Amino acid sequence: MELKRAAEGEKGFEKVFAFLRERLLAGSLKPGDRLISERELATLLGVSRPIVREALRALTVLGIVEIRDRIGTVVTRPDVSVLNDFFTFALAQQADMLDDVMQARVAIECQAIRLACERANIADFERLQRALAKIGETIDEADAGGMADFDFHRAIVVAAHSETLTVLHGSLAGLLTHSHRSRRELVQAFPSMKTYLIDDHRRIFDAIIARDPERADATLRKHFAIGDEYRRRAVVGDIDKTSASG
Template sequence: MNTLKSAESDAVAGTEKVLSFFREQLLSGALKEGDRLLGERELSLALGVSRPVLREALRSLANYGFLDIRHGKGAFVRKADIAVLGDFLTFCLAQQPDMVDDIMQARIAIECQAIRLACSRATDGDLSRIGGLLSTLMETLDDAEDGGAADFAFHLALVEASRSPALITIYHSIATLLKRSHVQRRIETSDTTGIRDYLVEAHREVYLSVLARDPDEAETKLRQHFAIGDELRRKSYIAAFARKGLPEEK
């Protein structure tokens, strides 16, 4: 039994060594997209791990989309697939308590910085695209699914207009959860008085502030949008509870 545990421990340590090596090589720029890794024999000797452990670690990297293993040719660095990261984060975050509220806080942090950058970096094409998505949002006010999707697309376009690869990548990685949140909020607030006017005006003001390329105003309008949205959702909860009424006493 002890021998088995020792072998498992060595395998885990060996795998971590391979993953750490790969990560450091990418961070240092020694490895780039399209580069071929050293041969299996050379790499196992250089890292001091067995070839079976090395193969398993490389297979894991390939499964995550970081490597392209070509039979008879070797392992090549590939551009990471953000969808894989998104799936991984979704699985992790879905198990956390208060996940929706936590995702909302992450969204606020990302979007508020992104919109400031967008005010100086957005191209005419970016601004035109955001304007088109605002029109789509207005056309789908009465449909929770399509409206939620349009709402998400509008905010995604704002983030993409930041031209920040880091912010865009992080935002895309939680896109599945964000889309669900947008649709759910539309469903929850559909009967709230004034929701249609609010959705139009709030998004219009955010867009106009970006057009004016005023980062302080843009962030302020965006934060107001989030705050008022939360208040409307709270009121919708209260109204729904009131409609159900208090339980009868037995």
């Protein structure tokens, strides 16, 4: 209870959090490691157990550690879910953020497709091809079609073999799921969209196969632009059955 002098200015929670952060960042606590028990931590830092739990809970929602009931607290490998939580909340409070998030998604995918041109392997090509085929098969179905579309774009990012891009894309894509579906509903109204969807994805696929980053980027960018255009047309009144706000 007297080690509290170690970190003078900090409040209880900050003290514990800083203590753990330091070890986490320094690498003395690595994924898989088990923390000392809450009680030990409490006496070690001269704070009460509830405070320790606050800090552990904070690290939990950040995806840094995992509290296992009656087992202990272990360090985990950070994963996407945190960002998902954050963006979910953030989006809920700023609905107009959707277009903005879309910009970020375009950013990620256009970079990903460039990397994919360099790094994609056979397995990636196969995944892309399967997704492409699925898009053709499900062209008339809203749900399955949206899923196929999503899978194709996700396959691009996966093919980039960049964890950071994958993580970011995963977070952003989650928010745009509705967008995907509502865009799919446009298919019923704009028959020309079928051609657009199938041919565009085909061209994107071809560019990746050709390992041509510039062409892939440009094609993908154009793909997004056309999608925007369709949605815009829907909004301005060429159609009424859809609420393509996203």
